[in-house]
Structures are given as structure tokens and as C-alpha cells.
Amino acid sequence: MDSGARSDLLIVGGGPAGIAAALWGKRLGLDPLLLEAGSQLGGQLLRSYNQSVDCPGFYGLVGTDIAERLTIHLIREGIRFRTNALVTQVDCAARKVVVNETETLTGRALVLALGVRKRRLGIPGEREFAGRGVSTSATRDKGRYAGREVIIVGGGDGAFEESLILDEAGCRVTLVHRSGTFRARPLYRDRVLTHPRIRVMTHTRLLAIEGSQQVERVIVERSAPGEAPRQQVIPVSGVFLALGVVPATEPVAGQVERDAEGYLITDRHGATSCPGVWACGDTTRPLLSSLSTAFGDGATVAKAAFDWLMAQKQ
Ligand SMILES: Cc1cc2nc3c(=O)[nH]c(=O)nc-3n(C[C@H](O)[C@H](O)[C@H](O)COP(=O)(O)OP(=O)(O)OC[C@H]3O[C@@H](n4cnc5c(N)ncnc54)[C@H](O)[C@@H]3O)c2cc1C
CATH class of the missing domain: 3.50.50.60 (FAD/NAD(P)-binding domain)
Known part of the structure; x- marks a missing residue:
């Protein structure tokens, strides 16, 4: 009209x-x-x-x-x-x-x-579990995941800052990034990479987010240079997307x-x-x-x- x-x-x-x-x-x-x-x-x-x-x-x-x-x-x-x-x-x-x-x-x-x-990943589970374990804001949602396993996806400032925020909130944090280099500024990067509690998985892609009512696990694929790609299931309660x-x-x-x-x-x-x-x-x-x-x-x-x-x- x-x-x-x-x-x-x-x-x-x-x-x-x-x-x-x-x-x-x-x-x-x-x-x-x-x-x-x-x-x-x-x-x-x-x-x-x-x-x-x-x-x-x-x-x-x-x-x-x-x-x-x-x-x-x-x-x-x-x-x-x-x-x-x-x-x-x-x-x-x-x-x-x-x-x-x-x-x-x-x-x-x-x-x-x-x-x-x-930016979205476009993988199974990303939309379905939005608000039920998939989050785009650690500042907003950190309280819900204290004491639980969470995974953060990304390699920029947002992902690194969110890792620190979630660790401070008492979450058990794994940062996953598809390559071995990071865009994050050194201020955040060095703190996370030397952090005693935050686990960092490089050369790792998220393939799917799964669960029933809430997120229960993610499927990732690790393909480090010179190695055959390997899939792994990681039990998590929260998936934080910080993809820019x-x-x-x-x-x-x-x-x-x-x-x-x-x-x-x-x-x-x-x-x-x-x-x-x-x-x-x-x-x-x-x-x-x-x-x-x-x-x-x-x-x-x-x-x-x-x-x-x-x-x-x-
Ligand atoms: C978590 C977070 C924290 C931030 N903190 C700060 C801070 O502390 N200090 C600071 O200065 N800045 C901060 N920023 C950045 C700041 O918010 C942005 O730079 C600012 O909002 C940009 O304004 P914009 O109008 O250009 O774009 P946007 O804020 O992105 O607004 C664009 C609007 O256009 C609408 N739109 C898009 N396409 C269409 C369409 N086809 N039809 C109709 N509507 C459409 C969208 O719905 C949206 O409402 C932060 C941003 C985020 C996400």
C-alpha cells in the first residue's frame, strides 16, 4: 500500500x-x-x-x-x-x-x-535456546550461572572481558575461539590467557548447542594445525556469544x-x-x-x- x-x-x-x-x-x-x-x-x-x-x-x-x-x-x-x-x-x-x-x-x-x-553463529540450538542458556550479555546474566560451567565464544574484547566478568561472578569459564590468534586488546588478552581458572580452547568451533528445557551441552570441533579434526561434547549450563x-x-x-x-x-x-x-x-x-x-x-x-x-x- x-x-x-x-x-x-x-x-x-x-x-x-x-x-x-x-x-x-x-x-x-x-x-x-x-x-x-x-x-x-x-x-x-x-x-x-x-x-x-x-x-x-x-x-x-x-x-x-x-x-x-x-x-x-x-x-x-x-x-x-x-x-x-x-x-x-x-x-x-x-x-x-x-x-x-x-x-x-x-x-x-x-x-x-x-x-x-x-553476529550470529547460525548453528543448531543457537536460536532455540536464546534466553534458556544462550546469552549475549554476561553483565546481564552472570548471576544466573554462578558455580556453573559456561562457555564463551569469540576472540575479541567482548569475549575476553565477558570471561573475566563471568569468572568474577563465580562461573567455571571456558573461552572457545576458532583460530589461534585473538583480536582482543592486550589488557584483556593477557589477563585471560594467564588466568589460573579460565580455560582457553583455540582452533575450536562450536557446532551445536543441545539440551532439553535449558542448555545442557555443546558439541565442539577442534582442528589444530597439523591435526585431524576432533569432535568433543562439553557439558555446560550457559553459552555466551561474543562474536562482534x-x-x-x-x-x-x-x-x-x-x-x-x-x-x-x-x-x-x-x-x-x-x-x-x-x-x-x-x-x-x-x-x-x-x-x-x-x-x-x-x-x-x-x-x-x-x-x-x-x-x-x-
Ligand atoms: C553492550 C553495549 C555497551 C555499550 N556501552 C557504551 C558506552 O558505555 N558508551 C558509549 O558511548 N557507547 C556504548 N555502546 C555503543 C553505543 O550504544 C552505540 O555506538 C550506539 O548505540 C550507536 O547508535 P546508532 O544509532 O548508530 O546504532 P544502533 O544503536 O545500533 O541503532 C540502530 C537502530 O536502527 C534500527 N534499525 C536497523 N535496521 C532497521 C530497519 N531496516 N528498519 C527499521 N529500523 C531499523 C535498529 O532496530 C536500531 O534500533 C555500547 C553498546 C553496547 C551493545
Whole structure:
């Protein structure tokens, strides 16, 4: 259905970057419409359980509190937003989006604030046991696994930091990584690799997560260089996935320039390769993925889009 609805600034993604773009769009006299796939605004803030220490003005608040403040801010400013509005298709050249596969909306300018989502393993049991032994946050779930065997999958900062968090919470921790090298910074890496209680299994892939009501075991395959692959069953109660993130840019694949990993390529003001379309926040692979960066990026694209719209009128 083409609802015929047209906004002068159509923003896809209701995380910090999209919210900042909406606020600045309004401030510049535009009438933004913000579309968010989830049931709440906030993006990654909704799964950030640490207290903020690095974002100016939000000291001590956890992600959900910040998300709530941002939502109230939009409401007070009278900015239109829609949740449960998954954009399934985008026509960048026409600045048209399809929401929930049924409704078409058009923008005079389009902002992509799509953010990132957690990378998945795509193995049996991963989805089935989500919340029943499979977790993506040690900070949130550590208390449930004290005194129990847990496995952490990954080789970056997240996996190493989570290993330490879970060990401190009294879990018996095994870190599993598919290769023999780690992306994690030395600060975390050295502490884990020399830790007396944390077991590290390199060259090991998770093949399946199994159990009945809850996770009970994982099947792994170890294939060290020069050795024949060997499968092993490890009894565990918890599986923590710390596999990093991927940009949520599938809806614009082939329409705007992306890098090899799918992040959107923009100029310094957030312009994509398609005229009239801007991108901001984590979806553009910022040097620092953070709230501060997302807010700044969002404000910048709103101004760039505003200038472009004004130029179109002349
Ligand atoms: C656990 C954790 C802790 C963190 N701690 C900090 C911290 O202490 N300090 C700090 O500065 N930063 C922190 N961050 C990073 C910060 O949260 C991100 O950098 C920031 O959220 C990026 O904002 P964004 O709007 O670019 O993307 P996101 O927050 O990823 O938001 C993107 C939004 O777009 C929506 N979306 C995507 N595709 C579609 C679609 N097709 N249709 C509709 N909507 C769509 C998503 O649902 C999402 O809501 C943390 C992140 C995590 C995960």
C-alpha cells in the first residue's frame, strides 16, 4: 500500500544516531519522521547494562534509562516516530521505503541510521535456546550461572572481558575461539590467557548447542594445525556469544556504496553515494562506536540534508 505519506526528512533507525538526526532536523525547521523496527527506541542502548561513564550528561545511567530520556525528548519536541516499523525495502534513488512489507513512505531526504546487530553463529540450538542458556550479555546474566560451567565464544574484547566478568561472578569459564590468534586488546588478552581458572580452547568451533528445557551441552570441533579434526561434547549450563557485530545495511545493498563488510561509505558530512541519502552512526563504521559519535553524526547529517533541501528549492 502506498500511503502517500511524505516527510521532508525520513529517518530509518531509532537508535541514538537516528534520534539525534530527528532532533536536529526539527530544530532546523524540518518535519522528520523516524522509523524503528523494534518496539522501543534506543537501539543498542537497550542491551547496554553498564552504567555510562563516558557520555557527557548521562553519567551513571544504564542504557534503558538513556533510551527512555531520548524518547521523552522526542515526544516533548513533538517529533513523529513509529516503532514496530521494520523497513524491509529501500529505494534510495526515489527515497522511498517499504515498512513491514505493506506500506510505502517517501522522504524528500532520507537518513540511514541502521546501526549494527550482533553476529550470529547460525548453528543448531543457537536460536532455540536464546534466553534458556544462550546469552549475549554476561553483565546481564552472570548471576544466573554462578558455580556453573559456561562457555564463551569469540576472540575479541567482548569475549575476553565477558570471561573475566563471568569468572568474577563465580562461573567455571571456558573461552572457545576458532583460530589461534585473538583480536582482543592486550589488557584483556593477557589477563585471560594467564588466568589460573579460565580455560582457553583455540582452533575450536562450536557446532551445536543441545539440551532439553535449558542448555545442557555443546558439541565442539577442534582442528589444530597439523591435526585431524576432533569432535568433543562439553557439558555446560550457559553459552555466551561474543562474536562482534555486523552492519544492518541489507535493505540498501547494491544501491549505495558499502565497504567489504557492508558498512556504508559516506563523505565527512554523512552523504552516501546516492544523492539525497545520508547515513550516520555505527552503520558507517565510525572510528569510535559510541553514543557521543552517534549523536554528533546524527546532527551533522540533519544539517547536511537541510542544506541540500534548501538548495533544491532555489
Ligand atoms: C553492550 C553495549 C555497551 C555499550 N556501552 C557504551 C558506552 O558505555 N558508551 C558509549 O558511548 N557507547 C556504548 N555502546 C555503543 C553505543 O550504544 C552505540 O555506538 C550506539 O548505540 C550507536 O547508535 P546508532 O544509532 O548508530 O546504532 P544502533 O544503536 O545500533 O541503532 C540502530 C537502530 O536502527 C534500527 N534499525 C536497523 N535496521 C532497521 C530497519 N531496516 N528498519 C527499521 N529500523 C531499523 C535498529 O532496530 C536500531 O534500533 C555500547 C553498546 C553496547 C551493545
